[in-house]
Amino acid sequence: MHTNRIPRRSSSSAESRAPGAAAVRSPAADWGLLLIRLTFGLFMAGHGAQKLFGIFGGDGLTATGRAFAGLGYRPGKLFAVIGGLSEFLGGLGLALGLLTPLAAAALIGVMINAMATVTGAHGLWDVDGGVEYNVCIAVVALAVAAIGPGRFAVDRFLPWGTGGWREAAVALGLGGVGAALSLIL
Numbered sequence: 001m002h003t004n005r006i007p008r009r010s011s012s013s014a015e016s017r018a019p020g021a022a023a024v025r026s027p028a029a030d031w032g033l034l035l036i037r038l039t040f041g042l043f044m045a046g047h048g049a050q051k052l053f054g055i056f057g058g059d060g061l062t063a064t065g066r067a068f069a070g071l072g073y074r075p076g077k078l079f080a081v082i083g084g085l086s087e088f089l090g091g092l093g094l095a096l097g098l099l100t101p102l103a104a105a106a107l108i109g110v111m112i113n114a115m116a117t118v119t120g121a122h123g124l125w126d127v128d129g130g131v132e133y134n135v136c137i138a139v140v141a142l143a144v145a146a147i148g149p150g151r152f153a154v155d156r157f158l159p160w161g162t163g164g165w166r167e168a169a170v171a172l173g174l175g176g177v178g179a180a181l182s183l184i185l
Contacts, residue, residue: 025151033150034097040140041095044107048088051080054077065121086110086178094144101160101170104141110127110174111138130161138175145171 050058052173059067061080069076086106093103111134122129148155148163155161160170 002057005178033147034152036140037097037144037149038095040137041091044087044091045095048084048091050087051084081184083110087177094141097149097155100149101145103165104145104171105174105178107141108171109178112175112179116183142168142171
């Protein structure tokens with residue numbers, strides 16, 4: 001009896017990987033993530049420092065508190081501290097890759113508040129005072145939580161250090177809940 005065998009095509013490395021196996025990331029991806037984390041994280045930390053400490057040309061806590069009160073946040077100074085700390089600590093956390101889902105949540109929450117109280121009424125584009133900039137920051141923070149902070153991060157050694165759907169959901173969920181609480185209080 002003669003059986004015909006059909007030759008199997010050689011499979012690519014992606015096809016031959018076991019289901020659920022982690023993909024090998026390019027070293028360039030880790031450097032790219034570091035660049036994104038440092039840029040966005042340090043700028044956000046600086047933005048928070050403007051509110052909290054009045055450095056980098058910022059108005060400081062008292063003036064920022066008055067501005068928050070003018071937006072309807074009561075007491076304004078307390079919400080200025082919350083917003084400033086969210087930006088400062090969230091930015092530092094993102095830059096260091098430390099507690100990345102929580103750092104991303106802090107930045108997402110602040111950006112939702114900024115969109116709801118300041119930029120949302122002005123449309124999409126930043127030149128009109130719109131949400132463009134806030135959306136970009138929130139999306140980058142969410143993406144870093146989903147992708148993971150990369151090899152050059154403190155979180156590399158922690159369970160959430162590789163990112164994933166759960167980490168992205170935590171960042172978006174906590175950021176949304178935090179923003180909602182700030183807006184309704």
